[in-house]
Amino acid sequence: MRVEIWSDIACPWCYVGKARFEKALDAFPHRDGVEVVHRSFELDPGRAKGDIQAVIPMLTEKYGMSEAQAQAGEENLGTLAAAEGLAYRAQGRDTGNTFDMHRLLHLAKERGRQDELMQAFYEANFTEERSVFGDDERLVELAAGAGLGEDEVRKVLADPAAYADDVRADEREAAELGANGVPFFVLDRKYGVSGAQPAEVFTQALEQAWASHSPLKLIQQDDAEACGPDGCAVPQQH
Numbered sequence: 341m342r343v344e345i346w347s348d349i350a351c352p353w354c355y356v357g358k359a360r361f362e363k364a365l366d367a368f369p370h371r372d373g374v375e376v377v378h379r380s381f382e383l384d385p386g387r388a389k390g391d392i393q394a395v396i397p398m399l400t401e402k403y404g405m406s407e408a409q410a411q412a413g414e415e416n417l418g419t420l421a422a423a424e425g426l427a428y429r430a431q432g433r434d435t436g437n438t439f440d441m442h443r444l445l446h447l448a449k450e451r452g453r454q455d456e457l458m459q460a461f462y463e464a465n466f467t468e469e470r471s472v473f474g475d476d477e478r479l480v481e482l483a484a485g486a487g488l489g490e491d492e493v494r495k496v497l498a499d500p501a502a503y504a505d506d507v508r509a510d511e512r513e514a515a516e517l518g519a520n521g522v523p524f525f526v527l528d529r530k531y532g533v534s535g536a537q538p539a540e541v542f543t544q545a546l547e548q549a550w551a552s553h554s555p556l557k558l559i560q561q562d563d564a565e566a567c568g569p570d571g572c573a574v575p576q577q578h
Contacts (some may be wrong), residue, residue, distance in 0.1 A: 341374050341553045346381040346514045346524040349438045349461045349472070352417050352428070356535030357523040358462070364542035370550055377449070378458050380510035381522045382441040384435075391471045392436040427467040436473030439507065444483055446503040447496050457486040464478075482495040528553050 345361070347354035365371055399410035414430040421428035441461055448457040460482045464472045472478055476497045483493040496502040517526065525533040525542070527549035532543065 341370070341550055342377060342527050343374055343528075343549075344377045344379050344526045346379040346510070346519055346526075347458075347522045348381050348383045349441050349458075349465055349521050350383055352421075352466065353429075353536040355426065355462045355466050356417070356421055356424055357525075358458075359421075359426055360536060360539045361523075361525065361542045363424070363539040364546060368543070368546050368550075370546075372544070373550075376455065377455055378445060379514065380445065380507040380572065381519070382442065382507075382511065382513050383522070384437070384439055385439070385477070387437045389437045389440070389445050390474055392471065395433045395435050396431075397434055403413050403424060409412040421466070427463075429467055429469075432469065433466070434471050434473060436471075439504075440476070440479060442507045442510075443474070443496060444479060444488075444493060446506040447558070448486065448488060449490060453487040457483060457488065460486045495554070510535040 343361075343365075345358070347358070365374060365376070381516055395414065396407055396410045399405060399413065400407055403410075405413075416429040418428040421538070424462075445454055445457055448454040459550060461472060464470070470478065472482070475484075475503055476494075479497065480490055480493050484490045514522075514524065517524070517532065519532075519534070521534065524536075525545070527533070527545055530552060531549050535544050538540065
């Protein structure tokens, strides 16, 4: 069974939602039969690569709230993150364009290191003082720490077209599926879960998706006449 997660590195709810989903997945009896794939979604695709902004001013401009309200929201996110065992810097973070990070996540998918890189990006963005935006060497460092080769990472960053079509394809698909926000979870292309739901919701979704995914269960086990590779059973007179 495949679970696809549309998310953005700049999205705090994606950071929290990933932890909640993984809590449900870790306790799921069929965990080894679930493949998780991260899909690209940019919250601010029009932002230029060099346009880096502190989070609090961004929130006040985007949502029309006061600085006090924006800071209170960040503090609340920090409390919710802590409840999931996550560190969270409620002050001093910045935000920017995430397109290059999404391109690197597609490279990481090919190398079997996608989840490791996604987690590295999240932790760097939400817990560390050094920014992940506007610094290619910072991305190289994080990608190398997640198991990717530095040379191939630099090659992707130097080529704006590398994996760009993959990122755009993910984003088009999100729109086709009706996702206008993230995180957005799609289970086996049959069930969708929107937002950073509690772990219990993800547990229910996994169980429901697995039940419909699982092989057909026979309700009549006794031998009965049928046709197969060796021919058809011959009716016997009684």
